[in-house]
């Protein structure tokens with residue numbers, strides 16, 4: 011029995027369980043209620059269960075299920091005939107080191123804020139599935155990103171529950187003598203120490219650096235408190251720990267690195283540490299730069315100039331003076347690498363420019379974003395035309411197994427062996443779909459929507475209770491004949507993402523009367539679910555949340571438009587699987603890629619989006635809907651008016667009538683045709699297996 015307990019412990023300490031349905035079910039089965047209470051964290055769950063209970067239960071059928079999962083897990087870890095072994099054998103030996111300021115792997119590990127983190131999490135999982143030797147590098151944030159609640163006025167309130175290493179699947183990195191491995195860094199005039207941890211993500215390892223240790227001066231302990239927390243000074247310190255600390259850690263571990271991948275500019279200081287190492291080995295500056303450039307690749311994610319990290323010369327000087335002196339590098343040589351204007355080294359230092367200057371390849375994250383990036387950085391290369399700017403693109407995707415669900419997985423497994431097969435090619439998807447009757451597909455939609463609604467009522471009762479508006483809200487509904495007005499019969503639209511203002515969350519409220527008619531049409535009603543966090547410093551984003559909450563409380567929208575607090579990976583999974591339509595209305599071209607809409611597809615959801623990010627590539631006229639055709643206006647008001655008009659128009663004239671157009675068996679045949687089209691055209695392309703293969707063949711393998 012002891013070895014079974016050990017197997018369960020081991021399983022809880024590798025995040026592989028988070029994308030394996032049977033492993034998840036196993037933990038949930040121990041105690042469904044406790045599983046909810048510990049936020050789906052198996053390490054925490056096992057802390058609450060005595061060995062006596064485990065021993066007794068393992069004797070019974072539970073033990074058999076565990077054996078089954080353990081077998082799959084061990085087979086996964088020891089598989090040698092992987093995609094990488096066949097297609098990129100050198101990268102099963104030497105490592106790809108992937109640096110990112112955030113990783114969204116599971117809701118119980120709160121070291122992410124939004125899309126960038128979710129992308130990193132999905133990237134490392136696919137890299138593991140495909141068999142690359144892959145290490146992630148990030149920070150361990152003691153407080154993570156905030157937990158969101160709303161006060162009675164609908165204003166966002168942030169709190170920061172602590173994350174304890176012992177409650178997470180974190181392992182300490184140790185020296186051969188068993189002591190903690192500590193990285194030493196020069197920041198300003200101080201020596202700062204970072205402790206190293208790692209987490210197992212399938213076959214891959216994710217290393218995390220944290221500064222909350224007694225050896226540090228008090229104000230340096232907080233560097234890694236919060237994801238994107240604090241001021242500019244905090245930001246530069248975080249980026250020094252991530253970039254420079256990360257390279258030092260890899261060297262200390264003796265990891266033989268084939269390529270350093272900077273996921274966004276936050277980690278670009280890694281190039282400075284690599285440069286210092288090259289100089290130390292005796293190379294001249296120009297030669298050293300060339301050598302660093304040969305080792306690095308860079309992905310940019312920000313299509314707006316103001317969104318890029320920039321530091322003043324003074325701040326750079328303050329933070330790097332000692333470091334550069336110790337390494338014999340002249341300050342202006344570093345400034346030159348990060349300036350947009352080499353004739354003036356007194357301007358701002360831009361992390362993206364540093365990354366572009368010191369990487370052998372650079373890419374945007376969708377076709378459109380590639381174009382925008384080439385235009386935005388043309389001046390850095392002194393290129394005559396945009397076409398000559400050496401920035402390519404690889405469109406983002408999602409890790410399919412992570413975005414499935416118990417019901418969806420078992421649905422597809424009636425027709426094929428796995429979601430992987432379903433998404434291996436459009437032909438494979440079409441072949442599977444040919445076996446699926448409309449009645450079954452429609453049944454899946456009902457099942458998933460019912461799950462979402464059940465979830466929302468449980469979730470809302472908590473949320474409204476602490477907002478002290480529980481009774482007024484819920485009872486207003488019970489005065490009508492239906493107590494729970496949300497209904498799986500009703501067309502359900504979802505909108506959830508960070509509340510950055512360019513994403514224009516409240517756009518659908520532009521014309522309240524029109525929206526009132528749409529939502530309350532007795533023959534063809536609509537319900538809308540919102541969720542999302544605004545960055546703690548972003549008051550404009552918080553006003554957007556407040557606006558939506560106030561609208562949702564209007565009598566005509568009560569119980570039909572809902573705002574769910576504390577958007578995170580768990581809430582996202584519920585929403586993307588339950589809704590019929592996923593709405594996305596950013597200001598084009600400010601959404602570099604976006605990925606949330608890709609998550610809905612295998613659940614039978616359809617996208618309704620401004621042609622921005624990944625959508626113009628994927629949209630074919632039959633697999634969802636477009637809001638306008640990419641018309642761009644100079645003034646925001648004009649743009650909003652135009653896009654809102656398009657949104658209402660398509661909603662009223664296409665989406666709603668198609669959803670409610672039923673055959674004699676009450677099946678929306680035309681709707682399901684679109685669902686089938688989306689599954690065949692989007693599923694096989696917009697996933698991270700395809701994406702990581704593209705990165706490997708195009709950028710990781712050294713030509």
Ligand SMILES: *Cc1c(COP(=O)(O)O)cnc(C)c1O
Nearest residue numbers: 124125507578579582604605606
């Ligand atoms: C997928 C996801 C995102 C990214 O959504 P976009 O629409 O691409 O901005 C952000 N947050 C969470 C929790 C997600 O799951």
